[in-house]
Amino acid sequence: MQFRDLKKQYQFLAEDINYAVQQVCIESNFISGNQVTELEERLEAYVKVRHCITCGNGTDALTLALMVWGIGEGDAVFVPDFTFFASGETPAYAGATPVFVDVEEDTFNISAASLEDAIIQVKKEGKLKPRVIVAVDLFGQPADYLRIREIADKYGLFILEDGAQGFGGRIGKRRACSFGDISTTSFFPAKPLGCYGDGGAVFTNNDEWAELLRSYRIHGKGNDKYDNIRIGMNSRLDTLQAAVLQVKLKAFEEYELEAVNKVAEHYTKELENVVKTPRINENFVSSWAQYSILLKNQEERDGLQRYLKEKEIPTMVYYPKPMSRQRAFQKMDCVKTDLSVTKDLCRRVLALPMHPYMTEEDQQKVATEVKRYLSEGVVNRRWEVHI
Numbered sequence: 001m002q003f004r005d006l007k008k009q010y011q012f013l014a015e016d017i018n019y020a021v022q023q024v025c026i027e028s029n030f031i032s033g034n035q036v037t038e039l040e041e042r043l044e045a046y047v048k049v050r051h052c053i054t055c056g057n058g059t060d061a062l063t064l065a066l067m068v069w070g071i072g073e074g075d076a077v078f079v080p081d082f083t084f085f086a087s088g089e090t091p092a093y094a095g096a097t098p099v100f101v102d103v104e105e106d107t108f109n110i111s112a113a114s115l116e117d118a119i120i121q122v123k124k125e126g127k128l129k130p131r132v133i134v135a136v137d138l139f140g141q142p143a144d145y146l147r148i149r150e151i152a153d154k155y156g157l158f159i160l161e162d163g164a165q166g167f168g169g170r171i172g173k174r175r176a177c178s179f180g181d182i183s184t185t186s187f188f189p190a191k192p193l194g195c196y197g198d199g200g201a202v203f204t205n206n207d208e209w210a211e212l213l214r215s216y217r218i219h220g221k222g223n224d225k226y227d228n229i230r231i232g233m234n235s236r237l238d239t240l241q242a243a244v245l246q247v248k249l250k251a252f253e254e255y256e257l258e259a260v261n262k263v264a265e266h267y268t269k270e271l272e273n274v275v276k277t278p279r280i281n282e283n284f285v286s287s288w289a290q291y292s293i294l295l296k297n298q299e300e301r302d303g304l305q306r307y308l309k310e311k312e313i314p315t316m317v318y319y320p321k322p323m324s325r326q327r328a329f330q331k332m333d334c335v336k337t338d339l340s341v342t343k344d345l346c347r348r349v350l351a352l353p354m355h356p357y358m359t360e361e362d363q364q365k366v367a368t369e370v371k372r373y374l375s376e377g378v379v380n381r382r383w384e385v386h387i
């Protein structure tokens with residue numbers, strides 16, 4: 001069993017992907033081919049935003065957004081403590097100070113209450129200027145943008161939606177990557193919509209920012225590539241990756257997103273009475289980048305992971321370490337806030353195999369083994385009490 005079965009996905013899509021890749025080779029338009037512009041237009045229509053600017057990867061997408069807003073030294077950027085490193089790395093790389101904020105236990109996403117506390121604390125300390133909230137759509141579920149937007153407006157901050165894991169998610173009819181003032185995603189192979197290498201995109205409704213993003217991603221270009229009017233970077237999406245994504249986006253829209261939601265539904269139905277299953281807010285839809293359960297403590301989590309490995313069921317711990325405890329941030333003068341939920345989650349979380357091509361048989365095997373381990377755990381504990 002695979003944790004995320006990209007080989008099986010390829011088997012399903014091979015004919016179309018082979019054709020698309022071959023077209024790029026025949027045309028040899030490897031950089032900035034038509035496929036890139038076509039993909040951007042399709043992504044704009046899907047997400048319902050005015051501008052999609054593809055780029056080299058999801059990390060560059062975040063950096064490009066911060067460049068547009070001129071984020072740098074002396075700026076505070078609020079980042080959830082429970083996320084992938086890039087969400088906090090990019091503000092630090094830009095010279096700003098990441099301020100880590102706790103998350104909600106139920107959704108794993110940034111806590112509005114902790115966010116507001118952190119903003120108030122930064123303002124009171126008076127050393128940093130609050131500028132940006134990086135809201136991450138963790139494991140596929142959009143963050144609570146209704147409340148985050150209220151806070152952003154109240155304190156005059158930008159929202160940068162890190163939708164690297166959130167592509168395809170929704171709140172009501174609105175799709176992920178449309179909630180930020182600028183939003184980003186990643187096409188890393190294992191993300192909900194992945195390509196065959198690195199890739200990413202930035203989304204915004206702001207025409208002026210879109211023009212800046214298009215310039216920054218190609219060496220700060222002006223009218224053409226050899227007219228350089230600002231310092232930028234080299235971060236384009238390859239034509240080959242765009243061609244692969246055109247095929248994958250079709251499958252994603254037509255059935256993959258629905259298929260992962262079916263797997264999640266099945267897991268939840270089987271497991272909700274024995275373990276804490278992920279909660280999706282009312283009116284929210286997840287794209288299930290991960291299906292993460294919460295065990296009672298680290299011992300139970302690690303024990304279950306070992307047990308499932310013996311049964312040839314792969315699992316992952318996303319994430320074993322809070323952002324604020326990463327060594328890379330230790331030398332920064334980071335603002336201290338209460339991050340106890342994240343600390344606890346890192347010890348208890350476990351992600352189960354999840355992808356659109358998972359057979360019902362495999363889903364059932366995972367659920368059965370999780371239940372078996374947890375019920376045997378109860379037996380063992382009783383036995384310990386007796387002796």
Ligand SMILES: *Cc1c(COP(=O)(O)O)cnc(C)c1O
Nearest residue numbers: 057058059084086087164186188
């Ligand atoms: C994967 C990921 C990124 C970075 O994307 P890359 O394409 O790997 O650079 C950023 N943020 C989050 C939350 C991610 O999961």
